[in-house]
Amino acid sequence: MAVFVLDKRHKPLMPCSEKRARILLERGRARVHRMVPFTIRLVDRLQKDSVLQDLRLSITPGSKTSGLALVREKEIVDQSTGEVIKARVVLMLLELQHRGHAIRDKLTSRRAFRRRRRNQLRYRAPRFLNRTKPQGWLAPSLQHRVDTTMAWVTRLQRWAPIASLSTMLHRFDTQALQKPEISGAEYQQGELLGYEVREYLLEKWGRKCAYCDAEHTALTIDHIHPKSKGGSDRVSNLTLACFPCNQRKNNQDVQDFLVKDPKRLARIEAVRKAPLRDAAAVNSTRWALWERLKETGLDVEVGTGGRTKWNRKRLGIPKAHCLDAACTGRVDAVQHWQQPVLTIKATGRGRYQRTHLTKYGFPRSYLTRSKSAFGFQTGDMVKAVVTKGKKVGTYWGRIVIRTSGSFNVGAGKEAVQGIHHRFCTLIQRADGYGYAWTKIASDKGDAGTGAACAAVLSLPGMNAGDSRATG
Known part of the structure; x- marks a missing residue:
């Protein structure tokens, strides 16, 4: 894991290793500029004197x-x-x-x-619909x-x-999908030939057989209307089928193969004509x-x-x-x-709303006008060292403030409530994001989602054994 490095005028230098950053800090050649992601600032070097x-x-x-x-x-x-x-x-x-x-x-x-x-509450006359949205809105x-x-x-x-x-x-490359005969493009040669088509069909048909809904099995590409009867190679005529269904269908037309299952036939016809869900929004x-x-x-x-x-x-x-x-x-x-992977969650910087509403949309209580209390704001990353009481220990993470001075430290189910503000030391100001270190799943291939596991690593400068909550 790399550590970001800045020169003494806050210009970026080449990232270094954790060991190198620790040596620079111990020798007094660097200062901690930011905790997450961990960034140091050199005190004796300029960008023009470095090789980038x-x-x-x-x-x-x-x-x-x-x-x-x-x-x-x-x-x-x-x-x-x-x-x-x-x-x-x-x-x-x-x-x-x-x-x-x-x-x-x-x-x-x-x-x-x-x-x-x-x-x-009152009658409101309809307004003219003369509002326009700018191009690219x-x-x-x-x-x-x-x-x-x-x-x-x-x-x-x-x-x-x-x-x-x-x-x-x-x-997906829509040009290659609509014109499979196109040549000269690198992706149409070698192992990549047809890969775009397979990925498109997996997404479109939900990674399951269109004829029996079989999942977690080998799937083949099947022509809905067989080529022997005039079917084309366009993606609108392709679907996914497991090997047994593909063998049973053989060169039959889909209407003949599903003559006893009109509901499935209608669903296949609807899916093959419909574009991918949310494709327009994501492409925009x-x-x-x-x-x-x-x-x-x-x-x-x-x-x-x-x-x-x-x-x-x-x-x-x-x-x-x-x-x-x-x-x-x-x-x-x-x-x-x-x-490790740095997971960054957009949390926002607060809200303009100053009231809590009832289910009818009317105010039921009012929120404080001030966003800070005792020098802290909600979302600040702190280190809380509790020396007495029922919650003795060391805690790290983002805080939720209260005007009473009793804060919540941590995030989600791991939050520790009732930490007094005098035990808290500011580590990093709130910037609208929450941070956590996670690990890549060890399994190979596409089994499951392959997402990062829930184990959270310790933040820089924190021992994994002395923390009960993390941001």
């Missing part, structure tokens, strides 16, 4: 979670072929959890409360994903010498993010989801959002990907 290497930041945009990987590219010799290939050395893995669904639910609730008040829940991703791209640019970017612009977010990434002035590499999965399978890397980012674009090899 170009780093690449890879991004895989997602609906709920986006993956980020900070990598360094180098040339190595392939032991099997003797050729010189480019390898990506992973320096840091990050997963950014968005709160777009929470924004959508809050806007829906506010809209319902307003409509109820306007209809019950996105719903707040979608715009949030673009804004938070770009916020972390900007942050990482301040902490590391990033020279290029990679992003997954398309989930990716395009908006791509436009914002181009505005940074850095070289932006784009790739597809099908190629990302092909790279990950070929290199034997498990499924995770951050590892998808490391495998985005043209990748020959990936090194040092077995490391």
Whole structure:
């Protein structure tokens, strides 16, 4: 796991190892600039006196979670072929959890409360529908994903010498899907031939057999209307079938094969004509993010989801959002990907609402106007050393403040309530995000979700054995 390094004028230098950072701090050559992600600032060096290497930041945009990987590219010799290939050395893995669904639910609730008040209290004449939306407008829940991703791209640019970017612009290459006879593109040759089609069908048909709903079994591509009877190779005529169903169907038309199951036949016809769910919204977010990434002035590499999965399978890397980012674009090899992942959860910076509402949309209680109490704000990361009482111990994590001075330390079910403010020491100010270190699942392949396990690692400077709660 890399540690970010800044010079004495806060300019980014090459990240270093944990051991190197510890030596610099012990010798007094550096100061702690930020706890999470851990960043140090040198007191005796400038950026112009250092040798920098170009780093690449890879991004895989997602609906709920986006993956980020900070990598360094180098040339190595392939032991099997003797050729010189480019390898990506992973320096840091990050997963950014968005709160777009929470924004959508809050806007829906506010809209319902307003409509109820306007209809019950007084008559409100309809207004002219002359409002227009600017070109490129996105719903707040979608715009949030673009804004938070770009916020972390900007942050990482301040902490590391990033020279290029990679992003997954398309989930699937629609041009290759609609025109399989196209030639000259690299993805249409070799092992990648047809991989985009298979990934598209797996997503479209829910990774199960269309004829018997069999899951967790080998699936084959089947022509709904067989080619022997005039069927085409377009994706609208392709589906997934397990091997027994494919053998039973043989070269029958789907209407003949499912003549005794009209409901399933109607469902297959509906699914094959319908586009992927939320595809328009996700594609709009990716395009908006791509436009914002181009505005940074850095070289932006784009790739597809099908190629990302092909790279990950070929290199034997498990499924995770951050590892998808490391495998985005043209990748020959990936090194040092077995490391902890920094999970970043967007929590917001508070709210403008000053009241709690009843189910009818009217105020039932009022919130305090001040966001701080005793020098702390909700979301601050603190270290609480309780020396007396029933809660003696050391606690780390984000806090929830109260005007009484009795805070909650931690997050979720692990929160410890009733910690007095005099036991708390500020570690890092609230910035709208919660942090946790997680591990990549050890299983290989696509078994299960392959997501990071729930075990949380200790924060920098904290012993794992003396903490009951973490942020």
